[in-house]
Amino acid sequence: MVLKSTRKDIYFDDLEERPVNARHIYLERKLRASISHAYKYAPAAKEMMDKARVKPRDIHSMKSLVRLPIIRRNDLVERQKAQPPYGGFLAIKPEVVERVFIAPGPFYLPPHSAKIEWFARALWAAGFRKSDIVINAFDYNHGTEGMLAHEGLRQCGATVIPAGENNPEAQLPVIRDLKVNGFVGRPSMMMSLITKAEEMGLDFRNSFNLERAWFTSEMLLPEDRKKLEENYGIDTRQAYTVPEAGGAITYECPQKAGFHMSDDYVVEIVDPATGNQLKPGEVGEIVVTPIDNKVWGLIRFGTGAMASYTTERCICGRTAHRLIFKTL
Ligand SMILES: [Zn+2]
Known part of the structure; x- marks a missing residue:
């Protein structure tokens, strides 16, 4: 893969400096495609959505994600035990899985090189x-x-x-x-x-x-x-980084003033008791949905980690919102 670096190689690609509204539209478009794909190819995702009486067309925005339950690590481990090896989350044919990571549980995770x-x-x-x-x-x-x-x-x-x-x-x-x-x-x-x-x-x-x-x-x-x-x-x-979701969902820039959200995920900060999305500055659980992921049908993974987020612009030029962890 050739990196499309811009602005004197400051940014990984042009997604990082796109206007906030354009990012929002991009993320929601990717989210809709990801939800549809998971529903079609990952039986566990379909089962959870059917149980919540939700069809892919109902998840048309980041806000509408609240209609779906949050899945936690123990749920993933239990589902994999009940339905080995991947618990119904694999959204590709097993014979094209490139590698399988083994996490404590055990928990089997098949990340794909296309998403490295x-x-x-x-x-x-x-x-x-x-x-x-x-x-x-x-x-x-x-x-x-x-x-x-x-x-x-x-x-x-x-x-x-x-x-x-x-x-x-x-x-x-x-x-x-x-x-x-x-x-x-x-x-x-x-x-x-x-x-x-x-x-x-x-x-x-x-x-x-x-x-x-x-x-x-x-x-x-x-x-x-x-x-x-x-x-x-x-x-x-x-x-x-969230291994269950396959990557670095937020990261620091040279300003070291919070962690920019990656353009490869939808990140929510939610009230852990209700699953409702919180506003900037309010501390809640980090919930992540990988988008543009054709391998792993994971939707609304509750990390158990707590943070708030800010929509203030960062002087590094990256326009993604930043997570602020309590320890910072
Ligand atoms: Zn920054």
Whole structure:
């Protein structure tokens, strides 16, 4: 895939800077197509919509999503147990599934390469480009992050070192020898690398070339961000990723003032008790519906995570609304 970068390569594609109204129209058009596809090809989606007495034509807008129930992780696991392996959510023929991730539960997730840009968009906003050499310290075996970050970094043009999540002592010589300048992984792994380096008597800031780090799966603590940026000169970014929905649904831009919603999802903030959508500034549960997804018929997935959102324009130029997490 060739990236359609615009405006001096600031943005991943022109979707990121399109007018707010145009984005809204785009998202709703994609949502309608996605709902119709799920109803037709994913038996679980059809069953839930029939039970709610809703037809695809009834879900014509983001607001009308409230007519559908919220599905949570336990529901997915239980449905997969009752109807193995995918619980009725697979919306393509089983023989064309490319890969299956295994999450705790167990929960089987078959993301498709056509949608790998769901991580690449967030990595691009973090500044990863061709000529970067990036150590990927996510687990490649037991989660989606390792492989999706790998593919996303490759789409940004970077060289990737698949290192995995453990053994910081073994990773330090690799980071030095290959002149690694980027890190992706959990914040705790980044901090372990620094701690281990200092235990070994190494000057982490001056003996290594790390310039930027991208985190997900764990929230970066404000004090750790300050330490990484001020003490070690490492620019940091985060994304909020939802494995069950297959990607990075929101991500930070250089302003680091909230997480822009990705154009590949409809994100709602809802009252967890009623499922009703909340207004900007009101804290509620993040509920996500992948759009333009022909593989996985997941609609209104309740993440259990809490946030509010803002419609204020961001000075980075991205026009997508931003999630504000309570810990920020
Ligand atoms: Zn921004």
